[in-house]
Amino acid sequence: MSTPDEVPAFPFPDDGRLAIPEQFADLRARCPVQRVELPFGGQGWLVSRHADVKAVLGDPRFSRAATVxxxxxxxxxWRTQAGNLMAMDPPEHTRTRRLVAPVFSRRGAERLRPRTEEIVGELIAGLRRAGGPVDFVEAFAMPLPVTVICELLGVPxxxxxxxxxxxxKVFGDASGSAEEAERAAAELDTFLAGLVAQxxxxxxxxxxxxxxAARDADGARLSEEELVTLGVTILVSGHETTAAAVGNYVYTLLTQGLWRDLxxxxxxxDTALEELLRAVPIGGAETMPRMATEDVTVAGTVVREGEAVFPVMLSANFDESVFAEPDKLDLHRSPNPHLAFGFGPHVCLGAQLALMELRVALGRLLAEFPTLRLAVDEADVPWRTGSMVRGPRRLMVTW
Ligand code: HEM
Structure with missing residues (x-):
């Protein structure tokens, strides 16, 4: 596939809310593998169609470890730091992930359901005590996944x-420099290292x-440093995404007049949740790069060894060849082969946990507050800006 001479800058500007940049539809139709200019480190290839995104994510010739x-x-x-699951390739990745995989399996997530139900119950009681209007992000969306992941991991x-x-600092409102992010990361590492010793x-x-215990039974399986990094990864990825999902889904259902129906x-x-996962973004389109370890042809374009590829899951989820009327939020859509949790070896470790939390949270909220509504004009909802995670900064609701 030939590409235009012009090399667009990526990420594309978005509206700072939940709209999907319109460039993706155009690229899927016209140039599914597009050369783009990144803000750091030069140029890479943007992959936008569902089938190609899946193919790249599942292809071992594209490496995450090569970005370290x-x-x-x-x-x-900032550059990719070693030790993080997302920075490893198989077999090292497989070995590390296997250590925590059972806890994050469907059965593992189900074991956490009773406690999650209790936590949700406590948060709902808190909402009732506070009475509306109340900031849903602060009072519910953020504390839920934070409490669950802290209890799971054993962090006070x-x-x-x-x-x-x-x-x-890392995902936040673009206020932080790379040094600040690194300092915050070092503090968190020290804290986790202390907990590991305890x-x-x-x-x-x-x-x-x-x-x-698994590390001590077989020291070769995981170094002390890897253990700490894995703890930090789980802690951080375990709450920001789920918190944003809870907030963004409630916002979307309320503003699209779908709350009462649901x-x-x-x-x-369950079907509605899959559609929310598909169509309502949590992050931007800023997929993590993969490096070609040899020449690979993707949708007719040769990606040379050493070049970077960005498989954009957000775009794949709107691919009109897979999803009829992709711009429509259809809560009955089924099947729904979205890539909101990724695909291949790095498919989201916490997907089952996130799904369980979202089901419990939305299920109880819909049952308890069928008349939930925004307490401010939609236009007055403040949004996180320049952030890797999208969503309202504050969401005042009442019922
Ligand atoms: C709605 C919530 C969530 C969404 C949409 C989400 C999405 C994703 C996606 C798309 C990836 C793959 C990234 C890539 O390949 O470039 C990923 C990986 C990951 N996620 Fe999630 N995630 C969510 C919740 C969670 C939770 C609750 C945890 C808790 C532990 C978690 C932990 C991870 C980890 C550790 C990885 C890296 C896995 C690996 O490299 O093997 N995520 N997530």
Whole structure:
């Protein structure tokens, strides 16, 4: 496929809310593998169609490990740090992921359901005590996944400001420099390293203790540093995304007049949730780059060894050859082969946990507050800006 001479800058500007940049539809139709200029590290290839995005994500010739500490084309100033799951290739990736996979399986997530129901119940009681109008982000969307992931990992919930601070600097409102982000990351590492030492001395019934035990049973499986990094990864990825999903889905259902309908049909929730995952973005289109380890042809374009590829899941989820009327939020859509959780070896580790939390949270909210509504004009909702995670900064609701 030939590409136009012009090399557009990526990421494309978005409206700062939940709209999908219109360039993707054009690229899917005209140039499914497009050369783009990244803000850091030069040029790469943008892959926009569902089938090609899946093919790239599942192809071992595209490496994440090759991005470690390298000045590769990327959307953020900082370079990929070693030790993170997202920075590994098989077999190292497989070995590390296997260690925590059972906890994050469907069955593992189901084990956490009773406690999640309790937490949701407590948060709903809090909403009722506060009475409307109340900021839904602060009172529900953020504390839910934070509490769940802290309890799962065994991190005292009162220390969550530490990783909120880290997330704000890394995913936050673009206020932070790369140095600030690195400092926040170092603080969080120190904190987790302290907890690991505590669990080694005094194991408890939590994931961190399990990880320490697995590491100590077979030191070759996971280095101490990897153990800490894995803990940090789970902690950070375990709350920002789910919090944004809860907030963005409630916002979307309310502003599109779908809340009451769904409240009246609870049996439709699972199908509706898949559609929300497909069509309502949580992050931008800033996929992490993959480096070609040899020449690979993608949709007719040769990606040369050493070049970077950006498979855009957000675009794949709107591919009109897979989803009829992709711009329509159709809560009955089925089947729904969206790529909101990615695909291939790096498919979201926490997908089952996130799904369980979202089902419990939305299910209870719809049942308890069928008359939920925004307490401010839609135009007055403040949005996070320049952030890797999209969503309202504050969402005042009442009922
Ligand atoms: C609605 C919520 C969530 C969404 C939409 C989401 C989405 C994603 C996506 C798209 C990827 C793949 C990225 C890529 O290949 O470039 C990913 C990976 C990952 N996610 Fe999630 N995620 C969510 C919740 C969670 C939760 C609750 C956890 C908790 C542990 C989590 C942990 C991870 C980890 C560790 C990875 C890297 C996996 C690996 O490299 O093997 N995510 N997520």
């Amino acid at each position: 500490d390298a000045d590769v084309p990327r959307t953020t100033p 919930a009162d220390r969550w400001h530490l990783f909120r601070d880290f997330s704000e 669990r080694r001395a005094e194991p408890r019934d939590d994931l961190l203790s399990e990880m320490v 409240a009246a049909r609870p049996e439709q929730l």
